[in-house]
Amino acid sequence: MTTRSCPCGLPEAYGACCGRFHSGSAAAPTAEKLMRSRYCAFVRQDAGYLLRTWHPRTRPERVDFDPRTRWTGLEILDTGDGSAFHSTGTVTFRASYRGGSLHERSRFERVDGAWVYVDGEFLE
Template sequence: MAKSVPKSKKCPCGAGPRYKDCCGRLHRGEARAETAAELMRSRFSAFAERDEAYLLRSWHPATRPERIDFDPGTRWVRLEIVREESGGPGDDKGTVEFRAHYLDGSTPGELHEVSRFVRHDGGWVYVRGKVS
């Protein structure tokens, strides 16, 4: 379950000034991601906010896990989009390479992944990623 977020909180994805007006609107179901990169940003924010329901909704049913096991010691702090390939409003598939920066306790770390996205039931969903 997602935790309550103050209305003025900065969005974890870094793209918008306020969570409620950026990824929050996707998490609440008020909007859908228009691009694969926007979905990637919203999924990063969902990990940062521990919004399991959104993560599962935005995951392709063929590869979706039953649940998300959040590490209580990990805090996701910054997303860096490295490269986008396709994934625009007129595309049916896309790839987003990113670096997700986190703190494990007080130790910094980074997850580098190339993620695949497709359109499913009219919206973008995450299929799978390759971590390097």
């Protein structure tokens, strides 16, 4: 039996990687891990996880998925702070989908000790 790597791009299987964050059995320890787990949640269309990991002041009421979007890969281009020793961080990434890509610099903060997504700036 072949175990596929997690959609976030790391070599671990989903359950040992982002799946543990999605299930709530662990919390993402860094802003980059949260970014990866949120990308994976978009791939899996897990709106609950996306909303739980969105900053309360910027969180939308709901997440709508385009059923035609097929995510094909995540590339982390840069990180700034966002470790266990920081309260804020940034992750610049390129998320590819069939027909294009999304290039963004995302901002993250800790709320009650947990990393959450604040907002992002689209880049060219």
